[in-house]
Amino acid sequence: MSELATARATGALSPEELAALHAQHRPPGLFQRAARLVGLLLFFGLWELMSVVILPRIDPNLVTLMPPPTSVLAGAWELIQSGDLFKHFKASLQREAVAFLYASAAIPIGIVMGWSRTAQHLLEPVFEMLRPIPPIAWIPLAILWFGISDLQNQFIIFLGIFFPLLINTIAGVKNVEPNLIRAARCLGASELDVLVRVVFRAALPQIVTGVRVGLGVGWMALVAAELVGATSGLGWLISDARSVLRTDIILVGMISIGLAGLLIDQGLRWVAKKLLPWSLAMTR
């Protein structure tokens, strides 16, 4: 019976209708994909040409400063085989993850601040005073407090994640449709039910936005923290390669940092899409 009902709900589609539907919602064409590929190939081609043909004519030493993509690839292969790249990659990601766990305290704090005026008045001045200080500005103090250690790095990343997450959570809570809260109350929801089952759920899309922004800022802070205060991680990798003039490794590190940042964000988007199908549909 439910199948019948679903058929009634959607209405059976004729072949022409199906064809029209597919024509309207076609995946990106082959031509557009090819254009993207051509753009990339041109970029790398020009870079190779610059490093291999043009720069050596000006001054042979310049190649050291700007190695061609092929050497960068070779450098990457070397680092992958030795396991170094993976090791540093893991160290950085781990720091980001641990810092995120601490910083997720911003979600309950933000919910309470968005919900209770007293809590907001109590906490806002302190947070408003600390927030404009860039996480990077904390590095010198953090090194004195925690030394050259994971803890120092995590602290800097924590600062990067915490504030965007807090601000977005507060805004998310404040923007909850008042009638949703009223509806829940007159359906018998207790104060805790309202907070957990309605306010948190309704604010979740904005909280996820906060997580995305936070992890992005945190990732930037991470690299800065590792450049000066670590003995592992992608930031340390490029700073270490600089001291031995291995520009190919510097470039490998830079690309890895970019890729990892992209990966984190794409992963989050994917999770959000799975978890919050309704919110994407509403903002479309």
Added chain:
Amino acid sequence: MGVLDVRSVVKIYPGHGAGDDPVKALADVSFTVRENEFCSILGHSGCGKTTLLNIMAGFDAATLGEITLDGRPIGKPGWERAMIFQDYALFPWLTVLGNVGFGLDMKRVPAAEREAIAKRQIALVGLNGFEHRYPHQLSGGMRQRVAIARALAVDPSVLLMDEPFAALDAQNRSMLQDEMVRIFMEQRKTMVLVTHSIEEAIKLSDRIIVMTRRPGRVKADIEVRMSRPRAEEDPEFVALKARIRDLIHDEFDLSEAPAAAAATR
């Protein structure tokens, strides 16, 4: 069950200082809605209809006077007084089934029973086959049906409705009005409907409260004894419609602010 007694209710909204004076929305409103009675509240925009309904729901408190339900003063909002909103107020993250089951979940009804009741209510409003859709996948009329099912699922003593059909197109509105009549006959309970439409009030109500302009007072308390379903062509319907229109029209001429009345005309 479900006797709603409104006793000398006055509501004054505090102003916020300079240039924002206190607003008297309701001035001494009294009437009684009997058990299992369908009561409509009619009146001009700004006469305090929503204010009155919010006090009944417990979202807001009366400045003076009180409202009782079955003899007990109304306190915090609760499932005995379920509300249907003009903008539906469905939880966008829950499916139709989840929305309709929400109140039962709050009442800690076991999952199996919850689903059975929710499905029955969904069937009652004619949404079989849409249980697993999200609100954004439904039309306005369907969303309001979900809201009706959600409110009825908790089996309230009173169902409160604030212009529930105002955002719908004419066809959907009249369809939902007919369904409301059917639901009311099937699940007898006390209902209070705020509306701008005289036809809607006559079609649905046992009692019609006509309010004055702000500050709102009861201008007329009319019992309607026609049998349901009611046809708009019925001479009794036509006569009552004319009578109520006159009552409301009077309010224009008696308005304390002629300029404002002219502007809204």
